[in-house]
Amino acid sequence: MVTTTPLEAELLEIAGAVPDPELPVLTLQELGVVRAVHAHGTDTVEVELTPTYTGCPAIEAMSLDIERALHAHGVRDVTVRTVLTPAWSTDDISAEGRRKLQEFGIAPPRVQRTTGPVPLTLGTTRTLTAPPVQCPHCGSADTELLSRFSSTACKALRRCLACREPFDHFKEL
Amino acid sequence: MTADMTLDATTRTAALALGDDALVLSHRLGEWAGHAPVLEEEVALANIALDLLGQARVLLSMVGDEDELAYLREERAFRNLQLVEQPNGDFAHTIARQLYFSTYQHLLYAELAAAEGPFAPLAAKAVKEVAYHRDHAEQWTLRLGDGTDESRERMRRACGALWRFTGEMFQPVAGLDVDGTALEAAWLASVTAVLDRATLPVPEGPRTGAWAAGAGRQGLHTESFGRMLAEMQHLHRSHPGASW
Structure with missing residues (x-):
C-alpha cells in the first residue's frame, strides 16, 4: 500500500482542479482521469493520467495544463505519465x-x-x-x-x- | 521513443501486426471525411478511425518510434491483414469490412484483456471502444441487408467480395497467445447470426487455402495498398521533421 503524503495530496488537488479542455465545466478530478501524484522531494513530481478513450486527442492538452498548474504552484520538474490500467470507465465520473x-x-x-x-x-x-x-x-x-x-x-x-x-x-x- | 526493450522480439512482432491493422484501417476510414452519405456517419467513421489511431499509437510505441514506423516503412514491411487495406468501395463495402474486422478485433481483445500478457492493458481499454464499432457495423448491416432492394444487393455484393480476406485473421501470429480455432468459430457464429438477421446469405467460397487471399502478416499486400501508403506518407517524406 502506497501512502500519500500531505504534499502529494495537496498537489493532487491542484492537478485535479484543472478543467477538462473539451468540457471546461468539469475538472479532471470530476472526470476521474488523474490517478495519482508522486512527489520525489518537493521539486520533482510525477502525475499519473489515464485517457478516457485510447485515441482521445485531449490527453496532450490535459498534460500541458497539469504541468502549467503545478509549475505555477512552484514545482520545478513535472512529468505527466499516461497509464492505461485499470481502464477508465464512465463510472469514474x-x-x-x-x-x-x-x-x-x-x-x-x-x-x-x-x-x-x-x-x-x-x-x-x-x-x-x-x-x-x-x-x-x-x-x-x-x-x-x-x-x-x-x-x-x-x-x-x-x-x-x-x-x-x-x-x-x-x-x- | 525507442523500442520497449523489456518486451521480447515475438511480442514486438505481434504488436506490429496489431498496430498495423489499427493504423491502416484508421487511414482508410479517414478517407471518408468529406464523402460520407450523411453528416452523422461522417462523424461516426471519423470517431472510429480516431479510436483505431489511438490503439495504433500505443501498439507501435511498443515496437519503436511511432512516426518512423507509420511514415518511413515500405509496403513490404507492413504486417497488417489484407482485409483492412481494401479500398472503401461504396458504403456497403466499408460496412462489410467493419463488420468482419470489428467482430474479430472485439473477440481478440476480449481474450487478450483476460490474459495476463503484455497486451492486456491496451486490450482491456480498447475492447470497450471496439464494442461500439462492432455495434455500429452490426446495426448498419441489418439496416442495409434488410432494407431496400438496392441496399440489400449492394450489401450482399460487399460481404461476398471481402469474404476471401477473412481467413487470414485466424492464422497464428507469433507472440499472440490466442486459440485461433476457437476465435474463428466464435467469429463465424457471430457474423452468420448478423447476416441471417439481415436476410443476407452467408457468402460462399473459400476463406483460407490456395484460392483465398492472405499473407498480409508476411508483408504481401494487394495492389491498392501501395497507393494508400503513398498518400499517407508523402507529406512526411517530402518535408521530414516539419511541424506547425
Missing part, C-alpha cells in the same frame, strides 16, 4: 461531475455494472432499456438515438421527442 454535465446540456452516462454499448433492438432508436437517457433540457425520458458517435468519441447524439431538442449523451464506456 463523480456525482458532482454528472450533475455539471447535465447542467451543461449533456446527458450524463448511466452508471453501469458491465461495460460496452447498451444493447438496442433493431428497428427502434428509442430508449427501451432501463434506466432511460433523459433529456438534459426538459427532463423527458422519451428520447431517441440519432447516432452512436457525436462531436467527440465519448458522446452519442440523441434527440428529445418531448421538446424536440437534440442533445449529446456522454455514452457509457
Whole structure:
C-alpha cells in the first residue's frame, strides 16, 4: 500500500482542479482521469493520467495544463505519465461531475455494472432499456438515438421527442 | 521513443501486426471525411478511425518510434491483414469490412484483456471502444441487408467480395497467445447470426487455402495498398521533421 503524503495530496488537488479542455465545466478530478501524484522531494513530481478513450486527442492538452498548474504552484520538474490500467470507465465520473454535465446540456452516462454499448433492438432508436437517457433540457425520458458517435468519441447524439431538442449523451464506456 | 526493450522480439512482432491493422484501417476510414452519405456517419467513421489511431499509437510505441514506423516503412514491411487495406468501395463495402474486422478485433481483445500478457492493458481499454464499432457495423448491416432492394444487393455484393480476406485473421501470429480455432468459430457464429438477421446469405467460397487471399502478416499486400501508403506518407517524406 502506497501512502500519500500531505504534499502529494495537496498537489493532487491542484492537478485535479484543472478543467477538462473539451468540457471546461468539469475538472479532471470530476472526470476521474488523474490517478495519482508522486512527489520525489518537493521539486520533482510525477502525475499519473489515464485517457478516457485510447485515441482521445485531449490527453496532450490535459498534460500541458497539469504541468502549467503545478509549475505555477512552484514545482520545478513535472512529468505527466499516461497509464492505461485499470481502464477508465464512465463510472469514474463523480456525482458532482454528472450533475455539471447535465447542467451543461449533456446527458450524463448511466452508471453501469458491465461495460460496452447498451444493447438496442433493431428497428427502434428509442430508449427501451432501463434506466432511460433523459433529456438534459426538459427532463423527458422519451428520447431517441440519432447516432452512436457525436462531436467527440465519448458522446452519442440523441434527440428529445418531448421538446424536440437534440442533445449529446456522454455514452457509457 | 525507442523500442520497449523489456518486451521480447515475438511480442514486438505481434504488436506490429496489431498496430498495423489499427493504423491502416484508421487511414482508410479517414478517407471518408468529406464523402460520407450523411453528416452523422461522417462523424461516426471519423470517431472510429480516431479510436483505431489511438490503439495504433500505443501498439507501435511498443515496437519503436511511432512516426518512423507509420511514415518511413515500405509496403513490404507492413504486417497488417489484407482485409483492412481494401479500398472503401461504396458504403456497403466499408460496412462489410467493419463488420468482419470489428467482430474479430472485439473477440481478440476480449481474450487478450483476460490474459495476463503484455497486451492486456491496451486490450482491456480498447475492447470497450471496439464494442461500439462492432455495434455500429452490426446495426448498419441489418439496416442495409434488410432494407431496400438496392441496399440489400449492394450489401450482399460487399460481404461476398471481402469474404476471401477473412481467413487470414485466424492464422497464428507469433507472440499472440490466442486459440485461433476457437476465435474463428466464435467469429463465424457471430457474423452468420448478423447476416441471417439481415436476410443476407452467408457468402460462399473459400476463406483460407490456395484460392483465398492472405499473407498480409508476411508483408504481401494487394495492389491498392501501395497507393494508400503513398498518400499517407508523402507529406512526411517530402518535408521530414516539419511541424506547425
